[in-house]
Amino acid sequence: MAGLKGLKKKRRVQVLMVAAVALLLSAGLIGYGFRDGINFFRSPSQVMESPPAPNEVFRIGGLVEEGSIVRGEGETIRFSVTDGGATVPVAFTGILPDLFAEGQGMVGTGSYDGQVFVATEILAKHDETYMPKEVVDALKEQGVYVEPEPES
Template sequence: MRGSGRKRRRLVLVGVAGVALAGAAALVFYALGDRITYAPTPTELAAGHHAAGTRIRLGGLVEEGSVVRGANGAVSFNVTDTVNRIPVTYVGILPDLFREGQGVVAEGVLETSGGLAADSVLARHDETYMPKEVVDALKAQGRWQEDATTAGMVGKTGTAAAGEAAPQGQ
């Protein structure tokens, strides 16, 4: 009988430890929830899963011929994933690497018109950066060319290691 008492205590301890571990994991995910950001592509935004007034990060390419510079640092441009485009407005100084055909992440608020009023624009940090979501979208469209030195270099954070392949046609 004494052996069954030990087994029962051990089972209870394992159960309590499992519940405590699950609770701790839930608290960590809850605390990190506000810090985890996802950069949807224009196609994902076009699907209508985000309401106007929602703060988002939009990832894609600056569409060729879409950059219009206005007065007082105002800039408008389209972000595309080669299937859909989202108009972006921004007032401020753009990164030095910002240009048409390059990867960009714009952060701001979705407008009722479907555009993005950006308060932050991030360009590629080098010639190899591309948000993971955009890479996945370009691969799905067959517009991504990958060589042996770049396979698997796009990370969970959306950044790529040196030598990342560029989309075809650039």
């Protein structure tokens, strides 16, 4: 009987070891899969204070600066995004969302080359009350954000 108890204990330790290895392997694979999928958010003020590395992909958000949209360089559209404290020039090649306009909230994904944020994707707010939480927080921090009036 003593040999059977030792065998069960050995088997239990083996099962636990295999489970631990499987857990570590799956956590590693999940992290590897998300390495390009997680983009940190930065406000224009944060980008200007400590510019990210040129190869780092991140999201920037704020208001499209009034009078800053320049079209006509092929398919590239240039504009500036601001949070009231700082302004970052943006270049985007592609089709902008229908609701994209000056003075409206936007979030862009891309990288900053030291001079210009080169966007690969631009999102605009989809109604009068929606704006991403990070953008609202960045605008509030700069004292620019005004709460929308509730509809009656």
